[in-house]
Amino acid sequence: MAVFVRVVETGGFSAAARVAGLTPSAVSKLIGRLEERLGARLLHRTTRSISLTHEGVAFYQRSVRILKDIDEAEQAISQLHAVPSGRLRVNAAVAFATYQIVPLLPEYLEKYPQVHLELTVTDRVVDVVEEGVDVAIRLGARVDSSLISRQLAVDHRIICAAPAYLARNGTPATPSELHRFNCLTWVGNQGGLNDWPFVGPHGPYTVSVTGNIEVNNGDALFEMTVAGLGLARMAGFRVGDALRAGRLVPLLVDQHREQPLSIHAVYPHRRHLLPKVRSFVDFLSWKFTPSPPWSMP
Numbered sequence: 001m002a003v004f005v006r007v008v009e010t011g012g013f014s015a016a017a018r019v020a021g022l023t024p025s026a027v028s029k030l031i032g033r034l035e036e037r038l039g040a041r042l043l044h045r046t047t048r049s050i051s052l053t054h055e056g057v058a059f060y061q062r063s064v065r066i067l068k069d070i071d072e073a074e075q076a077i078s079q080l081h082a083v084p085s086g087r088l089r090v091n092a093a094v095a096f097a098t099y100q101i102v103p104l105l106p107e108y109l110e111k112y113p114q115v116h117l118e119l120t121v122t123d124r125v126v127d128v129v130e131e132g133v134d135v136a137i138r139l140g141a142r143v144d145s146s147l148i149s150r151q152l153a154v155d156h157r158i159i160c161a162a163p164a165y166l167a168r169n170g171t172p173a174t175p176s177e178l179h180r181f182n183c184l185t186w187v188g189n190q191g192g193l194n195d196w197p198f199v200g201p202h203g204p205y206t207v208s209v210t211g212n213i214e215v216n217n218g219d220a221l222f223e224m225t226v227a228g229l230g231l232a233r234m235a236g237f238r239v240g241d242a243l244r245a246g247r248l249v250p251l252l253v254d255q256h257r258e259q260p261l262s263i264h265a266v267y268p269h270r271r272h273l274l275p276k277v278r279s280f281v282d283f284l285s286w287k288f289t290p291s292p293p294w295s296m297p
Contacts, residue, residue, distance in 0.1 A: 001063045003030045004042065008060050012050060084279040085114035091128075092137040095218050096263070097121040100237050100294065101137065108283050115276050129268050134277050137284075140261040147266045150281055153288040155236045156258040159196065160248040165228040172231075175200075175207045175255055182230035183209035187216040196233055197257040204257050235261065240294025263288070 006016035007027065017024045035042050042056035052060060092101050097119065109117065120126075120133075128136050128147055137152070161181075172178055175198045185194045195206040211230050215221045218238060225232040225239075226247055242248040265281045267273075287293060 001034070002067055003027055004034055005060065005063050005067060007031060007043070007050065008052065008056075082275045083114055084112045084275040086274075086276055087116045087118055088276045088280060089118045089120070089132060089134045090137070090280065091120045091122070091126050091131075091133045091135070093123050093139055094121045095235070095238055096137060096139060098219075099241075100292075104283070104287055108280065111283070112276075112279050115279070128266060133267075134274070135265055135267050135280055138264045138266050140263075144266070146269065148269055149264045149266045150285065151262055151264050152284050153263045153292040155261040155263060155292070155294075157233050157261070158236050158239055158243070158253075159231060159233045159251045159256055160225065160239055160243065161231045161251060162226055162228040162247065163249055165230065166249060168228075171249075172251060175252060178207055178209055178231070182211040182213075184211055184221055184224055184230045184232040185209060185214050186221075187214045190216070193233070197259060198252070198255050199257040200255070237263075237292065237294045240292075263292075 003016060003020055003022070006019050007013060010016045010019060013024045013027045013031075016022075017027045020027065022030075031043065038055075038059070040055040040059075041053050042059055044051045044053060090101070098121070101119070105117065105119075109115065125138070126133055126136060128144075138149075139155075169181060172181055175196070178196070183194075189195070194210075195208050197204060197206050199205075209231075213224060213229060215224065218234065221232055222234060222238055222242075224230070225234070226242060231251065239248055243250060265284060267277055267281070
């Protein structure tokens with residue numbers, strides 16, 4: 001079949017023989033045996049040229065697809081044993097990269113020393129294909145159907161405060177008491193983040209919180225909360241370490257209506273996932289699934 005395709009694509013037995021490393025007579029015999037086996041003539045032969053018969057056209061088209069599938073199957077198996085290497089371009093949101101990706105990089109790069117990692121951090125949703133990104137970590141955003149997506153973890157926002165703040169001001173027992181506390185809020189109520197969701201006997205509801213500080217940056221919000229300036233509602237991946245260390249205390253846990261935030265690794269469609277990409281996505285999946293490292297015990 002491969003020799004037949006060579007004959008068609010090179011336009012003759014002699015040219016196909018040179019490409020295949022055979023003699024013209026060997027090529028002729030192979031084509032003859034193929035036609036005999038199929039019980040159909042595939043080629044019209046003259047002293048100067050060859051052309052496909054009707055049956056030859058159909059067999060050529062199928063042969064090209066079959067040979068491509070065989071080649072890709074062989075590549076897929078060889079990729080399984082290939083060592084991850086080369087430049088790996090990763091993109092992630094600033095906070096998630098800072099708090100969760102960067103701390104894992106020493107272990108990943110020790111495991112795969114031939115990978116050269118290029119990490120870009122931005123809260124802008126990048127165009128993975130146009131900007132040449134190998135893997136992007138997406139937080140909650142709708143994933144483009146043209147990309148491969150693999151869920152790594154599910155996160156939840158947590159209401160919390162510093163122990164020092166609670167020692168001075170007490171601890172809210174119910175959402176209705178939040179008006180007595182200084183709640184750290186987002187400038188312009190970005191994405192409705194100042195409307196904290198809860199669930200009560202009559203179903204879900206929200207409380208619009210206020211305070212004497214508004215901020216437009218999550219890192220600043222986190223530091224203000226740790227400094228004891230008030231209550232805040234933040235992503236679990238940002239506050240998990242501080243909660244475990246006792247620098248922050250979770251509040252209204254049983255009444256807070258947790259809104260899941262899916263975290264995905266996305267990458268372009270490819271027939272064969274490159275070893276460097278597979279190694280990074282598998283590594284994050286191993287670290288984050290089924291329970292992410294920032295989750296409370």
